[in-house]
Amino acid sequence: MSEExxxxxxxxxxxVSWLHSELRALAAxxxxxxxxxxxxxxQERRTTRGAMGRQFTVTLTLAGAxxxxxxxxxxxxxxxxxxxxTGEGLGGSSVKARRDGFExxxxxxxxxxxxxxxxxxxxxxxxxxxxxxxxxAPQTLAPGDRLCRMCDGWGTCGACEGLGFVDGSRCGExxxxxxxxxxxGSGRERPDG
Numbered sequence: 001m002s003e004e005x006x007x008x009x010x011x012x013x014x015x016v017s018w019l020h021s022e023l024r025a026l027a028a029x030x031x032x033x034x035x036x037x038x039x040x041x042x043q044e045r046r047t048t049r050g051a052m053g054r055q056f057t058v059t060l061t062l063a064g065a066x067x068x069x070x071x072x073x074x075x076x077x078x079x080x081x082x083x084x085x086t087g088e089g090l091g092g093s094s095v096k097a098r099r100d101g102f103e104x105x106x107x108x109x110x111x112x113x114x115x116x117x118x119x120x121x122x123x124x125x126x127x128x129x130x131x132x133x134x135x136x137a138p139q140t141l142a143p144g145d146r147l148c149r150m151c152d153g154w155g156t157c158g159a160c161e162g163l164g165f166v167d168g169s170r171c172g173e174x175x176x177x178x179x180x181x182x183x184x185g186s187g188r189e190r191p192d193g
Contacts, residue, residue: 008125015120016056019102022079023060023118026104029075030114031065045122046165053124060116069093072106072114131161135187145188151180155187 027036045053072095076084081097096105101121108114135155147153156162159173179185
């Protein structure tokens with residue numbers, strides 16, 4: 001059980017919009033007049049304790065354009081990007097920069113034109129998982145009932161605490177059922193069974 005973080009959806013939309021405008025400006029600076037092909041991806045992120053977020057990445061391919069990494073370095077510095085790193089590889093030269101949790105880069109290929117990419121920081125939509133309230137407590141038991149010996153009245157799987165996942169993998173105990181397999185989520189058991 002977790003609540004959606006207030007304002008997270010708006011923050012995500014702002015980061016997407018801001019990154020788009022920054023990359024478009026960078027593309028216009030290094031390859032004026034070339035209309036880029038745009039590819040966007042949204043990656044769902046989860047922590048082992050159930051926090052959920054999204055990370056936006058975008059790639060602009062400037063087919064047919066020719067640009068040097070030096071012009072990208074100048075354009076990034078002029079736009080206020082810091083930690084500008086350059087490198088040379090077998091396939092071409094690259095430039096990468098960071099600012100306020102965002103990353104942008106350019107990879108200059110000998111054929112096919114340069115590729116500009118950007119990555120926004122992960123925006124967390126839900127805080128870590130909070131275990132649901134107990135299904136049963138000693139004061140709520142009917143005469144003759146007792147707390148479940150497996151979940152101690154919680155009603156949730158003891159291995160994943162009702163999350164359905166353990167260390168990023170489906171829970172081997174409940175298999176995403178999330179309830180205690182012994183009491184089937186009631187948190188109680190009868191003395192005879």
